[in-house]
Amino acid sequence: SQQGEEDPQALSIQEGENATMNCSYKTSINNLQWYRQNSGRGLVHLILIRSNEREKHSGRLRVTLDTSKKSSSLLITASRAADTASYFCATVPGTGGFKTIFGAGTRLFVKA
Amino acid sequence: EPEVTQTPSHQVTQMGQEVILRCVPISNHLYFYWYRQILGQKVEFLVSFYNNEISEKSEIFDDQFSVERPDGSNFTLKIRSTKLEDSAMYFCASIKMNTEAFFGQGTRLTVV
Numbered sequence: 001s002q003q004g005e006e007d008p009q010a011l012s013i014q015e016g017e018n019a020t021m022n023c024s025y026k027t028s029i030n031n032l033q034w035y036r037q038n039s040g041r042g043l044v045h046l047i048l049i050r051s052n053e054r055e056k057h058s059g060r061l062r063v064t065l066d067t068s069k070k071s072s073s074l075l076i077t078a079s080r081a082a083d084t085a086s087y088f089c090a091t092v093p094g095t096g097g098f099k100t101i102f103g104a105g106t107r108l109f110v111k112a
Numbered sequence: 113e114p115e116v117t118q119t120p121s122h123q124v125t126q127m128g129q130e131v132i133l134r135c136v137p138i139s140n141h142l143y144f145y146w147y148r149q150i151l152g153q154k155v156e157f158l159v160s161f162y163n164n165e166i167s168e169k170s171e172i173f174d175d176q177f178s179v180e181r182p183d184g185s186n187f188t189l190k191i192r193s194t195k196l197e198d199s200a201m202y203f204c205a206s207i208k209m210n211t212e213a214f215f216g217q218g219t220r221l222t223v224v
Contacts, residue, residue, distance in 0.1 A: 040201075045213070099157055
């Protein structure tokens with residue numbers, strides 16, 4: 001089963017606009033994380049939100065978590081061209097092991 | 113800041129050859145993982161390693177794959193007889209416990 005599916009698959013916005021990406025998952029989770037990946041590069045951890053948290057902020061990033069709907073959103077405010085990347089939602093299931101399961105990602109393109 | 117390091121950054125190998133991908137996880141972390149990302153696709157879990165043994169593995173992690181922590185610092189992924197479809201980015205990750213996973217920069221494996 002798929003765990004952590006993002007939408008939209010691709011998003012194109014103008015610099016200065018906000019970007020919102022959504023993630024849905026199927027099973028109970030321990031925590032949910034968002035990662036960023038520039039083309040062909042490594043994974044950069046952005047933010048972690050635990051199952052008992054509802055919202056978290058880090059700089060221009062805002063993450064929400066709704067465990068009743070099994071969904072999360074990542075908001076990037078005042079986007080910059082340098083934010084262009086793929087963004088992945090990743091969940092750590094609630095049943096032991098702490099492995100991280102990734103969604104397919106949203107490709108964000110910010111036009112200067 | 114501590115980081116996970118992977119070597120080599122790029123490996124080209126002939127089909128049928130054995131390859132060993134190396135990782136040095138963060139020293140006080142307890143769980144270690146290998147992931148694979150075929151170009152343009154999602155990051156897929158391969159295997160998790162805890163307490164010197166495999167704790168979980170995916171369907172992808174068949175008999176051609178093995179992992180080892182030979183000396184308490186390195187964590188290796190061996191592919192015994194590479195196939196063309198093994199071409200991908202391989203990421204190593206480690207976590208302490210119930211925190212975000214720290215990923216290495218990846219090894220790009222090209223099987224020709």
